[in-house]
Amino acid sequence: MLEWSEELTEYQELIRKFVTTELAPLREQLELGDLSPYGVMRRFYTSFGIGESAKERFEARQAGIPNSLPQRSAAETLIPMVEFSRFSPGIVTALGSSVSLTAGSILRNGTDEQKRRWAIDLLTLKTIGAWAITEPDSGSDAIGGMRSTAVADAEGWVLNGTKTFITNAPDADTIVFICKLNDGRPSRERQIMTFVLDKGMPGLVQGPPMRKMGLKSSPTGEISLNDVRVGSDRLLMHADKASGSKGTKATFATERASVVAMALGMIQQCLELSVEYASTRRQFGHSIGDFQLIQLKLAKMEVARLNVANLLFRYVELVDGGRRPTLAEASAMKLYAAQSTMEVALEAVQVFGGNGYMTENQVEQLCRDAKSLQIYGGTDEIQVTHVAKDLLGTMK
Numbered sequence: 001m002l003e004w005s006e007e008l009t010e011y012q013e014l015i016r017k018f019v020t021t022e023l024a025p026l027r028e029q030l031e032l033g034d035l036s037p038y039g040v041m042r043r044f045y046t047s048f049g050i051g052e053s054a055k056e057r058f059e060a061r062q063a064g065i066p067n068s069l070p071q072r073s074a075a076e077t078l079i080p081m082v083e084f085s086r087f088s089p090g091i092v093t094a095l096g097s098s099v100s101l102t103a104g105s106i107l108r109n110g111t112d113e114q115k116r117r118w119a120i121d122l123l124t125l126k127t128i129g130a131w132a133i134t135e136p137d138s139g140s141d142a143i144g145g146m147r148s149t150a151v152a153d154a155e156g157w158v159l160n161g162t163k164t165f166i167t168n169a170p171d172a173d174t175i176v177f178i179c180k181l182n183d184g185r186p187s188r189e190r191q192i193m194t195f196v197l198d199k200g201m202p203g204l205v206q207g208p209p210m211r212k213m214g215l216k217s218s219p220t221g222e223i224s225l226n227d228v229r230v231g232s233d234r235l236l237m238h239a240d241k242a243s244g245s246k247g248t249k250a251t252f253a254t255e256r257a258s259v260v261a262m263a264l265g266m267i268q269q270c271l272e273l274s275v276e277y278a279s280t281r282r283q284f285g286h287s288i289g290d291f292q293l294i295q296l297k298l299a300k301m302e303v304a305r306l307n308v309a310n311l312l313f314r315y316v317e318l319v320d321g322g323r324r325p326t327l328a329e330a331s332a333m334k335l336y337a338a339q340s341t342m343e344v345a346l347e348a349v350q351v352f353g354g355n356g357y358m359t360e361n362q363v364e365q366l367c368r369d370a371k372s373l374q375i376y377g378g379t380d381e382i383q384v385t386h387v388a389k390d391l392l393g394t395m396k
C-alpha cells in the first residue's frame with residue numbers, strides 16, 4: 001500500500017470535515033480543561049454510526065452469524081486517529097483507553113455475560129472506561145513490581161491498591177483493574193488477576209484530574225481501592241496472563257500502531273503549519289523559508305512524515321491481509337514514530353520562533369503533547385528492550 005485507496009480517501013475527507021467543524025473550534029476549551037472530551041467523542045460516534053455498527057458486529061459474533069456490514073479495514077480505525085491528532089491527541093488517548101484497552105480487555109478475556117454487561121456500552125460510548133495497571137511504584141515493570149492485591153474471602157474477593165496516571169480515571173464508569181492474587185507467595189510469583197469495577201462501588205475512589213504537561217484534553221488520574229468487595233462475576237477469567245504471550249503481543253501491536261497513527265497526524269499538522277509560517281514570516285527582507293537552515297527543518301519534517309506514513313500503510317496492509325507485525329517490528333514502529341514526532345514538534349516551535357513558544361500557536365500544544373508518545377504504552381527505553389529481546393528470542 002502506497003497511499004489510501006479512493007474509498008479510504010473519501011472517508012478521510014469526511015473525518016477531516018468533522019474535525020474541522022466540530023473539533024478544531026473547541027481546541028482551546030479542551031486544552032484549558034474547560035470542556036470534557038466525551039461530548040465530542042460521542043458526537044463523532046453518532047455522526048459516523050460507529051457505536052451502532054460495533055454493536056451490530058458484536059451481536060452477530062455472539063450469535064455466531066455473519067453480520068450484514070462490509071469487511072472493515074484497519075485503516076477505518078486509524079484514519080480518525082490521524083485526523084483527530086492534528087488538533088487533539090488527548091481525545092485520541094481518551095477514546096483509545098476507553099474502547100481499545102478497556103472494552104478490548106473485556107472482549108478478549110470476559111465471559112459472554114461479562115461482555116454483554118460492560119462491553120456493548122463501552123463500544124457505543126454510552127459509558128467511558130479506564131484500564132488500570134500502572135502504580136506509583138511500578139510503571140515499566142508494571143507486572144513484576146505490582147502491589148495491588150486480591151484476597152479471597154467467603155463471598156468472593158477483597159481488592160486493595162492504588163493505580164496512577166490512569167487515562168479517564170476521574171470520570172470512568174467502568175474500570176479494568178489489574179492486580180495480583182495475595183496467596184502468601186512472594187509478590188513476583190503471584191498470579192495476575194483482572195477485575196471489572198463500576199463507578200461508585202464502596203471503597204473505590206477516583207481522584208480528580210492530575211495537572212500535566214500535555215494531552216490536556218484527556219483526563220488522567222489516580223484510582224484507589226480500599227477493601228473493595230467483589231464477586232467472581234467481576235473477575236475476567238481468561239485474563240491476559242503474562243507479558244510475552246501471543247495475545248499480549250497482539251495487543252502491543254495494536255496499541256503501538258495507534259501511536260504511529262497519532263504521530264502521523266501530529267507530524268502532518270506541524271509540517272503544514274511550519275510551511276505556511278515559513279512562507280509568510282519575513283526577516284532580513286526575505287521569507288524565512290528562503291533561509292537554508294529553515295529549509296533543512298522543513299525537509300527533515302517531510303522525511304519523518306513520509307517514513308511514518310509508510311509505517312502506517314505497511315501496518316494496515318499486514319493486518320488487512322490477516323497478519324500482524326512481530327513484536328520487534330511493532331516496538332520499532334512506535335519508537336521511531338514517537339521520537340520523530342518529538343523532533344518534528346520541537347523544530348516546528350523553532351520555525352515559529354517566539355510565536356512558537358506562545359500558547360496561542362498550536363505548535364506549542366503539539367510539542368507538549370508529543371512527549372507523551374515517548375512515555376505511555378511503554379517508554380522509548382522499553383521499546384528498545386522489546387525490539388532487542390524479540391530479535392534475540394529472549395522475550396518471556
Ligand SMILES: Cc1cc2nc3c(=O)[nH]c(=O)nc-3n(C[C@H](O)[C@H](O)[C@H](O)COP(=O)(O)OP(=O)(O)OC[C@H]3O[C@@H](n4cnc5c(N)ncnc54)[C@H](O)[C@@H]3O)c2cc1C
Pocket residue numbers: 097131132133134137138139140141164165166167168215220372375376377378379380381382385
Ligand atoms: C498521559 C499518560 C497517560 C497514561 N495512561 C495510562 C493508562 O490509561 N493506564 C495505565 O495503566 N497507565 C497509564 N500511563 C502510565 C504509563 O504507561 C507509564 O507512565 C509508563 O509505562 C512508564 O512508567 P513510569 O512512569 O512508572 O516510569 P518508570 O518505569 O519509573 O521509568 C522511569 C525511566 O526509567 C526508564 N526505565 C525503566 N525501566 C527500564 C529498563 N529496563 N531499561 C532502561 N530504562 C528503563 C524508563 O524508560 C524511564 O525513562 C499513562 C502515562 C501517561 C504519561
